[in-house]
Each structure stands twice: as structure tokens, then as C-alpha cells.
Amino acid sequence: MDNLAPQSGVVISVRDLRVKYGEREILHGVDFDVTHGETVVILGGSGSGKSTLLRTLVGLERPSSGHIWIKGSDIATTPRDELDEIRKRIGMSFQGGALFGSMTVGENVALPLKEHTKLEDSTIEIMLRLKLDQVGLSGFEDYMPSQLSGGMKKRAAVARALAMDPEILFFDEPSAGLDPIIAAGIDELILELKKAFEMTIIVVTHELASAFLIADRMILIDKGYIVAIGATEEMRTSTHPRVRQFLDRVAEPEVAHELDYLQMLTEDSRHAARGAGQRGEA
Amino acid sequence: MEQVAELGESVTSGLAYIGSLASLASRAAYFAFIGPFRGKPLRLGRIVAQAMEVGVRALPILSLITFFIGLILALQSAYELRKFGALNYVANAVAASMTRELGPLITAILVIGRSGSAFAAEIGTMKVTEEIDALETMAISPIQFLVTPKFLAMIIMLPCLTIWANSMGIFGGAVFGVAQADFTFGRYIRASIESLYIRDIATGLIKSVMFGVTMTAVGCYEGLSTGAGAEQVGRSATKAVVMSIFLVIAVDLVFTALFFFLGGR
Numbered sequence: 087m088d089n090l091a092p093q094s095g096v097v098i099s100v101r102d103l104r105v106k107y108g109e110r111e112i113l114h115g116v117d118f119d120v121t122h123g124e125t126v127v128i129l130g131g132s133g134s135g136k137s138t139l140l141r142t143l144v145g146l147e148r149p150s151s152g153h154i155w156i157k158g159s160d161i162a163t164t165p166r167d168e169l170d171e172i173r174k175r176i177g178m179s180f181q182g183g184a185l186f187g188s189m190t191v192g193e194n195v196a197l198p199l200k201e202h203t204k205l206e207d208s209t210i211e212i213m214l215r216l217k218l219d220q221v222g223l224s225g226f227e228d229y230m231p232s233q234l235s236g237g238m239k240k241r242a243a244v245a246r247a248l249a250m251d252p253e254i255l256f257f258d259e260p261s262a263g264l265d266p267i268i269a270a271g272i273d274e275l276i277l278e279l280k281k282a283f284e285m286t287i288i289v290v291t292h293e294l295a296s297a298f299l300i301a302d303r304m305i306l307i308d309k310g311y312i313v314a315i316g317a318t319e320e321m322r323t324s325t326h327p328r329v330r331q332f333l334d335r336v337a338e339p340e341v342a343h344e345l346d347y348l349q350m351l352t353e354d355s356r357h358a359a360r361g362a363g364q365r366g367e368a
Numbered sequence: 369m370e371q372v373a374e375l376g377e378s379v380t381s382g383l384a385y386i387g388s389l390a391s392l393a394s395r396a397a398y399f400a401f402i403g404p405f406r407g408k409p410l411r412l413g414r415i416v417a418q419a420m421e422v423g424v425r426a427l428p429i430l431s432l433i434t435f436f437i438g439l440i441l442a443l444q445s446a447y448e449l450r451k452f453g454a455l456n457y458v459a460n461a462v463a464a465s466m467t468r469e470l471g472p473l474i475t476a477i478l479v480i481g482r483s484g485s486a487f488a489a490e491i492g493t494m495k496v497t498e499e500i501d502a503l504e505t506m507a508i509s510p511i512q513f514l515v516t517p518k519f520l521a522m523i524i525m526l527p528c529l530t531i532w533a534n535s536m537g538i539f540g541g542a543v544f545g546v547a548q549a550d551f552t553f554g555r556y557i558r559a560s561i562e563s564l565y566i567r568d569i570a571t572g573l574i575k576s577v578m579f580g581v582t583m584t585a586v587g588c589y590e591g592l593s594t595g596a597g598a599e600q601v602g603r604s605a606t607k608a609v610v611m612s613i614f615l616v617i618a619v620d621l622v623f624t625a626l627f628f629f630l631g632g633r
Contacts (some may be wrong), residue, residue: 144505170507177505184502186494246506316529 096155097122097254097286098143103152105135105142112138112309115152125280125287127297129332130307140290144178145169157253174202177247181259183239185231191218191242192227199247205236215244220282221275237268241280244275255279257289261296269296276300283306294333298322306332389585392511393594394615396519396584397510414517422483422518423525427532430478434466434533437474438540441465446544449604455549462541467568471534473620476579479526480612484587487518488608491591492601500592515588519581526580527573534572571627578619583612 098120112135122124130136138219141147145156149162156172164172185194195214197203205213218224221241231239239259247255260276261269273296279285280300291297297304304321306314306329313328314321321329330336404410445461491514494500503510538560545551551559590608594600 141501146501146504173505173507178502180498180502182497184498186499186502187497197508201506201508246502250506 095121095156098281098288099153099155099327100143101153101155103139103142103154104150105138105147106150107136107138108110111150112310113142113149116307116310116312118305118312118315120286120288122286123280123284124302125276125289125300126303126305127301128288128290128305128307129135129292129294129297130290131292131332134307135310136290136292137258138305140256140288143288144176144256145173171300174198174250174254176256177250177252178256178267179240179243179247179258181262183231183243185239185242185246187231189231190227191223191229191231194231194242195227195246195249198246202250213249214245216241217248220248220279221245222271232274235268237271240264240272241275244279248279252285254286257291258286259293260289261291261293270295272296273299294335308332386541389582389589392515392589393519393581393585395511396588398513399509399516400494400520403512403516408512410520411513411517414513415520418517418521420524421486422479422521423529426479426482426529428532429482430475430529431536433478434474436473436538437470438462438466438537439543441470441537443542444546446548456551458505458545458549458560459541459551459559463538463560463563464568466537466541467534467564467572469572469624471537472530472572472576472579473616475526475530475533475576476583476616479529479580480520480583480587480594480609480616483522484583484612485605485609487584487587488590488594489601489605491588492516492594492604495592495594496596496598496601498562510592515584517586519543519584520581522584523577526576530573530576531569534569546572575620575623578623579616582615586612586615 096119100116101333103113104111104114111334113154116139118126128136128139128262138147143156144150145161152162153160153163154162155174159172161169161172172182185191186197189197195217196210199210199213202209214227215224221237221244223241226238227232227243231242235244257276264272276289280287282308287300289297289300298318301318303315303317305312306321308328314326316324316325321333324330325334331338399408400410441462442458445465446455446458449455449457449461491500491510494514500510503513538557541560542553542556543552545556546553587608590604590611594604
């Protein structure tokens with residue numbers, strides 16, 4: 087097991103991760119590492135398992151087997167009630183914001199601080215102003231979430247995720263449902279956070295433009311397998327057919343038979359092996 | 369043979385459902401009674417807010433309904449009592465049926481309609497919009513944050529509402545007593561009070577606490593098991609109401625039988 091243990095500088099280490107919903111396996115053995123301060127974008131189509139991967143990384147789904155080391159603790163084997171200690175060190179921004187509708191923006195951002203720290207109310211007040219300022223929402227603390235636009239909700243959600251000064255920040259579809267200009271603003275925000283705090287950031291998305299803008303490395307997931315993993319430039323120039331199909335936005339050919347599908351998958355992996363070989367030679 | 373298997377299956381799934389309710393209730397109870405001594409303080413503000421919503425806001429409609437129920441009870445029992453020339457027993461009849469049975473039950477059914485469905489809808493909506501997931505990733509237990517305040521509010525407010533319902537029912541009966549049975553208002557109330565034993569009121573209140581636990585468990589459980597999509601929230605709210613009414617009446621039967629065999633009057 088020693089060779090599986092994470093090396094130094096590695097913040098998240100995923101080994102042979104499998105996740106099942108009932109009898110159906112969604113992730114069929116996923117391996118990757120994330121090092122400190124890098125921004126990793128997990129790309130994939132609908133139903134590829136990318137959201138399940140993210141939910142598993144933050145402990146919302148339990149893996150059926152495999153390991154997930156986050157800052158040295160394996161959250162796959164940690165009992166549910168001990169997960170909380172790890173969760174206090176991560177932040178998560180949900181697709182729709184997931185702000186509590188019955189609380190103001192300020193109360194939303196202050197909630198983790200009120201729950202987990204013994205800070206004075208006045209200190210919390212200062213911190214929440216700071217966090218709202220970081221996401222460009224200063225002065226909005228007394229608004230209700232329903233009074234905010236989609237982009238502002240996402241910013242408020244990021245402020246809440248930042249409240250506990252997390253070491254790792256997770257984003258689920260940060261630009262989903264936003265117009266291109268507002269989405270670009272969210273990308274800017276992610277880049278700023280990365281620069282200012284050297285935070286480790288994991289983003290799940292299917293928006294290519296935004297992915298290429300913010301990523302240091304990319305992981306392409308398809309049908310529960312990692313198809314390709316590599317630096318942004320490598321992905322852009324990759325010749326792997328599934329990567330090209332995804333990046334060039336080619337529609338899926340109709341697969342009529344299970345066998346055809348299997349063949350397609352094995353061809354994919356053969357291409358991948360050849361691609362890796364070529365890179366090695368170069 | 370197949371029918372037997374089907375019967376067995378529905379019995380096990382029914383028992384599993386009750387089991388999930390009990391597990392939810394016990395986890396909520398942990399955060400209500402043990403958690404505060406282990407550094408997980410209760411949220412007084414949230415409990416008070418829930419108590420206002422569950423209890424105080426229900427008062428006007430509850431008063432009206434139980435006043436009518438008291439009046440109806442008086443009319444119905446007078447119909448029989450008149451045959452025996454025992455119309456002056458109408459106060460006893462109304463007081464006993466209100467405090468032992470109808471006060472707790474009508475209150476419970478009204479509160480299920482107002483709050484049981486609201487619990488399921490509120491928690492269900494939070495489930496659909498990923499707010500429950502957000503709580504978990506913030507290391508805040510949804511049970512502690514959402515369910516426990518509802519439980520505490522309910523087991524405090526439902527007995528209070530029941531006491532109020534009992535008195536409104538007796539006032540309703542008094543209207544008949546004064547109009548038709550030669551009572552004065554004061555004499556009717558005195559007759560009611562004299563006819564009651566502490567045990568009548570206490571059994572009603574014990575029942576109402578059990579009703580409160582049942583309906584909160586069902587409402588919160590249905591909310592937490594809401595699937596994806598807005599239409600699932602409606603389904604959860606409906607199921608919460610139907611299941612709560614059924615289970616409250618089942619609990620009522622169990623406790624009424626229990627009190628009867630434990631030396632009832």
C-alpha cells in the first residue's frame with residue numbers, strides 16, 4: 087500500500103476510485119493527483135460521471151472502493167462523522183449557488199463562521215465584508231438571494247465557500263446558465279483567487295472556452311473512465327480521438343450494438359497508448 | 369403463494385419505513401438532548417422561529433375549528449342525552465371527548481396540514497436546490513440545523529395548542545349549554561372542570577407529544593428523501609400529509625388502547 091500513499095506537494099490523490107449508485111457503477115476506477123496550487127478542470131459530457139466524481143471528492147457520495155487522499159486523510163475510509171474535520175478545510179460552490187433562501191447574503195456567508203468558530207459577531211461582520219469584497223459583491227450583504235441575478239448568486243456562493251479560508255476550492259459548473267459575459271466574469275474571479283491565495287482549485291465543467299482559460303491541467307472523463315489527462319497545451323494538441331471529438335464538438339455516432347461500443351472503447355485506449363508512446367519519443 | 373410474498377414485502381417495507389422514521393427521530397433527539405453537552409449548542413433562534421410558525425400562527429384557525437367541534441359535540445351528545453332526560457350531562461360529555469380524544473387529534477390533523485406539509489416542502493426544496501448538500505460540505509449536519517429545531521418546536525407547541533384546543537372546545541360546548549340546557553356560562557365551565565380528571569388531560573397531552581414526534585419525523589423524512597426535480601417536492605408534501613395522518617391515527621389507537629388497559633376509567 088505504501089506506493090499508493092500520496093507524495094509531498096500532492097493535495098488530492100485519487101486511486102482506483104469506483105462509485106456505484108445501487109447496482110450501476112458510475113466511475114470504473116479513476117486515478118489522478120492534484121498538486122498544491124494548481125487548477126484542474128474536469129471535463130466531460132452529460133452523464134460522463136464528472137459530477138459524481140466531484141460529489142465523491144467532497145464526501146457527498148461514498149465510493150464503493152478505492153482511495154481519496156485529501157491533505158493526507160483518506161476520505162473513502164473515514165467514517166461519516168469524522169469527515170467534517172476535512173470538510174472545514176474545503177470550499178464548494180454549487181451549480182445553482184445553493185444559497186439558503188431564508189437568509190440574507192450576509193447570513194449565508196457568515197453561517198460557516200458562526201457554526202464552526204467562536205469569533206465575535208463584530209469580527210464575523212468584518213470577515214463577511216472582506217469575503218463579499220473579494221467576489222465583487224460589497225454592499226450586498228442585506229439582500230436576499232432571490233433578489234440577486236444568476237451571476238451574483240454564484241459570486242455569493244463563492245464568497246460562502248471562501249468563508250473558512252479553505253485550502254481547496256471545488257466548483258460545480260461555474261458558468262452553467264450564465265450569459266457569456268457574466269460567465270467570463272466568473273472565470274476572471276477563479277483566476278484571481280488562484281493568483282491571490284495560491285488555492286488548489288478543482289472545476290467541473292463542459293464549457294471548453296472557460297476550461298482552457300482557467301486550467302493548468304485537464305482531465306477528460308467519459309462513461310466513467312478517464313480518457314485523457316494532461317496539461318492544457320497537451321490537451322489542445324492531443325490527437326486522441328475522444329479528446330478531439332469533445333474539443334471539436336463532434337456529435338456522437340449512433341451506437342446500435344453493445345459490441346460496437348466496446349470496440350470503440352478499446353480503440354480509444356489503443357490510441358491513447360500510442361499517443362503516450364509518441365509523447366515519450368518526442 | 370405470490371400474494372403471501374407480496375404481503376410480506378409490503379409488511380417489510382412498512383417496517384423499514386417506520387425504522388427510518390425512528391432513526392431520524394433519534395438522531396434529531398441526539399442533537400436536542402445530548403449534543404448541547406458535547407459542544408453542539410442548540411439554535412434557540414431557529415427553535416423560536418419554528419415555534420412561532422408551528423404554534424402561534426396556527427392559533428386563529430385552530431380556535432375557530434375546535435370551537436365548532438365543541439359545539440358539534442354538544443349537539444350530537446345532547447341528541448342522545450335528551451332521550452334519557454340527562455341534558456345536564458352535556459358538559460361532561462363534551463369535556464371528556466375533547467380532552468381525551470378530539471382535542472389532541474384535531475390539533476394534530478390541523479398542524480399536519482399546516483406544518484407537516486411545510487416541513488416536507490421546505491426540506492424537499494432545499495434538497496432539490498442542493499442546499500442540503502451545501503450544508504453537508506460546510507460540515508453542518510442537516511439534521512442538527514433543520515430537523516432538530518422542528519422537533520423541539522413541535523413537541524413544545526403541540527401540547528400547548530392541544531390545551532388551547534381543549535378549552536376552545538369546551539367554550540363551544542358552553543354556547544349550546546347556555547342556549548339549550550339551562551346552564552349559565554360559569555356553571556357550564558365549572559361542571560366541565562369538575563367532570564375532568566387530571567388523567568384525562570394528561571393522556572391527551574401525552575398523545576399530542578407522540579403525534580408531534582410522528583408528524584415531524586414523517587415531514588422531515590419525506591423532505592429529505594425528495595428526488596430530483598420540482599415536481600418531487602409536491603409529491604413529498606402530499607405523501608407527508610397522507611402518511612402523517614395515517615400514522616397519527618395509528619399512534620392514537622395504540623395509546624388509547626394502552627391507556628384503556630392500564631386501568632382507564
